[in-house]
Amino acid sequence: MTVFDRIVAACRAAAENPSLVQCLTNPVVPEITANVLLACGHSPAMCDNTHEAVQFLGLADCALINLGNPTGDQLQAMELVADKAHATGTPWVLDPVAVGPLDYRTATATRLLSYQPTAIRGNASEIAALAGAGSGGRGVDSTDTPEAVADVAGELARRTGSIVAVTGPQDWIIGPDETLLVTGGHPLMQQVVGTGCSLGALVAAYLGSARTAGIAAVDAVAAAHAHSAAAGTMAAQQASRPASFKTAWVDWLFELSPEQIAATATTTVAGQ
Incomplete structure (x- = not known):
């Protein structure tokens, strides 16, 4: 099966097997995260308090833990x-x-690694810092490139057993046996709050669907990135400013078929 066919299959699985996604995320992004999941056919749930979070996980197909603005009760719920x-x-x-x-938050993230996340998604500086090979970026902005941290990201993947997704102009999806490169999107995505955080939720949704459909996890993670990137590419053709781009991006997340996603965002195997 070609990489194109694998991305199509993962996108189709996500469309046909919608996930209930439990989002423990930061207070800046719940709305865009929920809208992105809904546009892609999934169901969001922002259940992140210590009284209900573990019980709700029994209902959910997958979960996102986002350390954007952690508070005491939420951090405890995340660990649970x-x-x-x-x-x-x-x-x-x-x-x-x-x-x-x-x-x-660095200590918290390091502790959470012991629970073996299915996937870790972050920008290059975040991934390098989590791997113990960097000091992080400028707040939430990366000062590194995915290519520059590919080796340490690979070591993090081997150490944790997680798929490590390093986002940037080209996304690097590092799996157990291969690395997939996803090319697409548009710089305007960096001018809209929550595109990266909602991508984390979409990755979780795709993983939940993949588990139901028997799709490889690395394909699901790459396909989620391709879906987001393809929508960004298409949105930039009709919007040139952040607010209108945001609306167009969500609309294209809703509109694109699996074949259009795979054709618009190019996915290749590193080294080939």
């Missing part, structure tokens, strides 16, 4: 959910937002 997801085999995604410069 990660522990439960690890024990039950429920796919979950760690998004180590701004890890590196801030000691508290």
